[in-house]
Amino acid sequence: MNPTAARAARLAAMLLFVISAAAARTAAQPAFFPTPQKAAFRAETAAAKSFAINADKNISLATVNEYASFLGQWGFEEKEGGVTFTLTWLPVKECEKVSFKPYQKKSMLDDPALQTYFLTVSGSGVTVKACGEDGFFYALMTFKHLYRDTDKGMIALTGAEITDFPAFPVRGVFEGAYGVWDTEGRLGVIDWMGSVKINSFMYGPKGDRKMRRSWRELYDDIELFNFKRLIERCRKYHIQFGFVLAPPQGVSYGSDEDFAVLMRKARQLQGLGVRYFILAFDDTLGMMYHPEDRAQFANLGEAEAFLSNRFHKALKAYDPDVITVMVPEIYAGVWPMDYTRSLVEKLDPEIYIGWTGAEIGAPKIDAADMKKFIEFYKRQPSLGDNWGSIFPLVARTPDIYKYTTQFTMNPYNLFGEIPIPGVGGASEPAMCQVQCASTAQFAWNPAAHDPDKMVDALAALHAKPGYEQAFKFLLYKDYYHFRGYYTLDTDYRTPQEKQWIAVRDAGGKGADALLQKTRAEMNATAEKLKTIDAGAHNPEIGKSMQVRANVSEPYFEKVEAALNALETALSAKDKAKTAAALDAVINAIGGVDK
């Protein structure tokens, strides 16, 4: 080799090294949730927006078709020269090595290993390894966040090395309040749930009279058709569709005739493909109205256990994999009494018990709460968190996945369940994308769940540039309201509260500056709130946020009054009054009426 050529070769090698080193450098995670359990990201690579799939012989056609279908929907052409997906089936034990051990593996949904995936994106090659169809699906959902469209027919693909699995094998949204979403709204929720790896949708709106008050009436063909649409949409996104049936109003617990009516209704849904049933006795002031029941059962717990056992047995005769949950009259806390003791003694151990935590709207849920339930009821709870705020979950400790395989949230405030100023009575399925995002994150990766980061992520995702602060303000305000409504005694404080608490704890140092800053932010926020409906990417979300924004004036007035009092105290250099005024500001910001 002549010296010039050698120099050129050295230069080329150096250049190659620099390029490789740059490419190998880790990059920030693209903004998406749920956050993978383990992930390293690298620089982007350009690739043609087309795909080819190389699947090993163990991969089912359903998985290959699923990849082709979703990639097609996302605008990828099926042809060589673009992104190549290599799909490899792994034995379950390979996934068990990395995933968390579930509390139990009793039902078809309990195994996180089947949802585990290994995703590598290197150049334009995508390698997916998984131990179940669900794992392959979740890898695909993650892949969606790893590319962005650039020039026509081209994408920038983020390099990644991901090992991922859920903490809770069952992650759910429960439509379980007194209002009712419409089918189209529900379909929208299901589409979104699939994209964030929530895999259980429970249909239980008390506003559907055929689910509760008129439980004896069969659904007609139109209703069945809409259930079919929901169930099939759920299947597309690997979501189990659960159906709630609430017969306590009028039922005779021991009656063969009533049982036949109940089963006729349940069989309608089983025929459609429902494999997850919830028999709900909650919120009905259940009593044994029929003398025959009073003669047959010692107490209501026995009666409910009898009916639940019979129901589960009949469902199981049709479907060996069926999952049955019963929601008792006492569905929060652990209260030893005849009713609950009868449930413990008589209820089939295969049946789950629905439970909302220590309270109906639990201020916190931690391992101690879970252990208390398990110790008494001798089974894991089917945890249904009544978190009624568009603000992300707080005070749910990350370790509770060790005590149940199921974490479901009932966003009951999105039906007008609680008196949110200006919102009462509204059905807001689109808002689940805001509220349930936290469930998606927490139930998949609780260790990565951080309410403040979720608020930032939600604002970045849903608000147009310039509207982020106003969007965040409405989330905080909703939290203050919720906290006041349920008197949540949590340690969580919003960033703004924390700033003021720090100033108070520093004896008022920095109060002046923070006062000016708060005023400026409030004024800017108030201005943006006037048009927040146009400031959201999703018009439905914008509309809901506008309703909340329209009733913000009293809040601003209260905070302004507290700030004015503080200003006066600071001017007077009165320490005692300043301290009191600081408390008043903190209370006003936090929505506390004191």
Place this chain on the structure above:
Amino acid sequence: MKKTLLALCAAILLFTSCARAQDSMAWFRSLIENARPEAADMGGWVAPEIYGVNLYPFRPAPGDTPVVRVMAGSWTGMVSYKVASVKLTWWKPGGEKTTADMKLIDETHGIYEAALPKAAAGDEVLYTVSVTDTWGNAAIQVPPGGERMLLVADTQDPALDPALDVLAVQAANYGREIMLCMELAGKPGRNIGADLLAYGVIAFSRDVRYKPSQTETELTSGWLAGHVPAFSISDLMPASDLAGALAPSKGPKKADFRKKDNQMCWRFDPATVRADYDAGLKVVGAALAVDSSSMALKISDTTRVTMLYPVVNSYRVR
């Protein structure tokens, strides 16, 4: 010639638009006045429906005998005819297909059952379901892969010109697209006397009327994959806008028309008709004569109604 044709098209469109603006019942009146019920044998528009196809157990293991249960029926209460037969067809990838009758196990709910062969490790089994009612209307799952399947056959009508006599509609599922083919007794023609001929397969989006934000009826929610030979025009258009059959859509063509062996085939994205087309598209094949002076529509022949599900069911034994 081309200019003359364009001018004619423009004149017809203007005429039809004006007519529609002044007389919103015009299309319906001409359909009612000119329909030949003996040829338009659609059985009240009611096709049977497949409500659920489910496998038990959920994940078959080696040694299991998987059972398929199907919930099917004509539920509307509009018609007296019932499900006559439900069939299950299964195969392994690349293998021969086997079809068996499914047994009614629950009359109240219309649930049918059939067992599949005992599962062995590694088996991948695909299966589809078809339903026929006592009128002759049907519901059929058409698997992806491009294989052409008969949706509905129509007996030959000696009273009809062969160019207007529909013999069958077939369907093929290409994953992202479906192809519908209509077979005629003779070569498709441009006209018969003063009547212009129009052909189409109409796919109905059956549930639109239940969508609160929309007011379409089932009839007007249909989409027509149509061809008007006189103008060499073919496209996919809303059935409520039949005038559109005389002009190509402004955007990219939604249906790609192919003609061969007295068959006209349209290939299009079913999501155009409805987003969740997996829940079923009601399909009817039709040949129409259009009076060139009054633009009155005459339904000359239609097939019976088929509910088309472009899906396949499958499982893999692990």
